[in-house]
Amino acid sequence: MRVPLLDVPAQNLPLEAEMQAAFLRVFRSGRFILGEEVEMLENQLAGFLGVKHAIGCSSGTDALLVALMAAGIQPSDEVLCPAFTFFATAGCVRRLGAVPVFVDVCARCFNIEPSDAEKKITAKTRAMIPVHLFGQSAAMPELLAIAERHNLVLIEDAAQAFGATSPAGSCGALGLAGITSFFPSKNLGGCGDGGMLFSNDDYFAAKVRMLRNHGAEPKYYHALVGGNFRLDALQAALLAVKVPHYESYTAQRQANAAFYTQELLQHPDFALEQAPCQAESCACSQGGQRQSDPKIILPQTLPDHFHIWNQYTLRVPNGQRDALRQHLAAEGVGHEIYYPLSLDEQTCFSDLPSHCLGPCKTSRRLASEVLSVPIYPELSRDQLSIVAKALIDFCEKN
Numbered sequence: 001m002r003v004p005l006l007d008v009p010a011q012n013l014p015l016e017a018e019m020q021a022a023f024l025r026v027f028r029s030g031r032f033i034l035g036e037e038v039e040m041l042e043n044q045l046a047g048f049l050g051v052k053h054a055i056g057c058s059s060g061t062d063a064l065l066v067a068l069m070a071a072g073i074q075p076s077d078e079v080l081c082p083a084f085t086f087f088a089t090a091g092c093v094r095r096l097g098a099v100p101v102f103v104d105v106c107a108r109c110f111n112i113e114p115s116d117a118e119k120k121i122t123a124k125t126r127a128m129i130p131v132h133l134f135g136q137s138a139a140m141p142e143l144l145a146i147a148e149r150h151n152l153v154l155i156e157d158a159a160q161a162f163g164a165t166s167p168a169g170s171c172g173a174l175g176l177a178g179i180t181s182f183f184p185s186k187n188l189g190g191c192g193d194g195g196m197l198f199s200n201d202d203y204f205a206a207k208v209r210m211l212r213n214h215g216a217e218p219k220y221y222h223a224l225v226g227g228n229f230r231l232d233a234l235q236a237a238l239l240a241v242k243v244p245h246y247e248s249y250t251a252q253r254q255a256n257a258a259f260y261t262q263e264l265l266q267h268p269d270f271a272l273e274q275a276p277c278q279a280e281s282c283a284c285s286q287g288g289q290r291q292s293d294p295k296i297i298l299p300q301t302l303p304d305h306f307h308i309w310n311q312y313t314l315r316v317p318n319g320q321r322d323a324l325r326q327h328l329a330a331e332g333v334g335h336e337i338y339y340p341l342s343l344d345e346q347t348c349f350s351d352l353p354s355h356c357l358g359p360c361k362t363s364r365r366l367a368s369e370v371l372s373v374p375i376y377p378e379l380s381r382d383q384l385s386i387v388a389k390a391l392i393d394f395c396e397k398n
């Protein structure tokens with residue numbers, strides 16, 4: 001593979017000496033669960049986001065689960081989720097016996113469509129989980145207004161967007177809770193599983209801290225039924241080594257995205273999505289159309305957004321995605337489909353009432369068109385050129 005989709009060692013190896021020192025410090029202390037190392041990372045990241053509380057968790061998924069538990073989500077409560085996201089967003093809702101109600105997404109930014117979300121609110125709707133997919137914020141000003149109008153709990157899934165911002169502020173810092181993930185392929189990737197929950201609400205944060213540790217406070221006295229959702233000290237110590245570099249990682253991802261977009265837009269086969277939104281429920285779907293009929297549609301940063309580019313996700317319309325995959329494989333360019341099936345079509349949700357399942361037309365279309373290409377910070381200029389050239393060659397041949 002000339003250009004892998006991901007290269008985790010390329011980021012970690014230059015920090016090997018510092019990481020070894022961090023490992024030895026924790027190893028020799030013998031204190032592996034929560035403790036000082038976790039508290040230091042929590043303080044570091046709370047400062048970074050400008051939130052009052054940051055609470056280390058065993059994974060992004062567990063942070064989301066514990067957020068829903070602390071928010072008091074009950075069986076049969078309805079929770080609005082985008083149909084186009086990683087499974088965990090809706091999986092956590094269902095694990096509590098609550099009902100994910102799938103909302104269509106915007107073809108331009110891949111995120112939950114506010115007007116469709118509002119349409120799907122019923123008397124049972126308790127919460128909404130916008131996801132800031134691929135590193136760009138969902139439409140938070142609109143979503144915060146909807147949550148306020150309908151008295152919904154808002155929990156942000158910022159697993160792919162730690163450090164991204166929208167006109168409303170930092171992703172993960174705007175709802176009752178926000179979560180992020182340290183899965184190794186995320187922008188702030190650990191050496192294993194880990195996650196963090198953010199909140200500005202003192203009462204809510206205290207409840208999360210209890211639930212993270214079996215609902216106990218003090219030890220062995222359980223006011224709540226919680227679980228083991230704790231972050232390891234080792235994981236926290238290793239992550240803390242990377243935090244000072246985080247802004248430069250983001251800047252490099254942004255430079256890589258800008259390189260692709262600049263190179264590719266010089267060719268008529270590439271275009272940006274012009275329509276403000278194509279979700280079928282959205283009033284603006286009658287808006288502008290693309291001028292040309294591009295072979296590949298590029299991702300874009302919306303005005304006044306700080307995009308951190310967890311993925312650079314192309315759309316390949318007209319049933320050409322498989323052909324492009326074959327071409328990229330032959331050229332040694334890594335790629336992946338995030339995500340191949342809209343959540344409203346997943347087998348595990350087929351028992352949900354029909355009003356939960358759609359229609360999510362844009363989500364289904366995206367699932368059939370998207371293809372992500374390498375965007376990690378350590379890509380060389382040569383590697384970026386190989387990717388861009390492979391895409392251009394494909395369009396010229398097809």
Ligand SMILES: *Cc1c(COP(=O)(O)O)cnc(C)c1O
Nearest residue numbers: 059060061086088159181182183
């Ligand atoms: C990665 C991810 C999660 C889950 O994070 P884990 O740490 O892997 O459990 C949740 N939501 C989204 C959108 C993600 O990308």
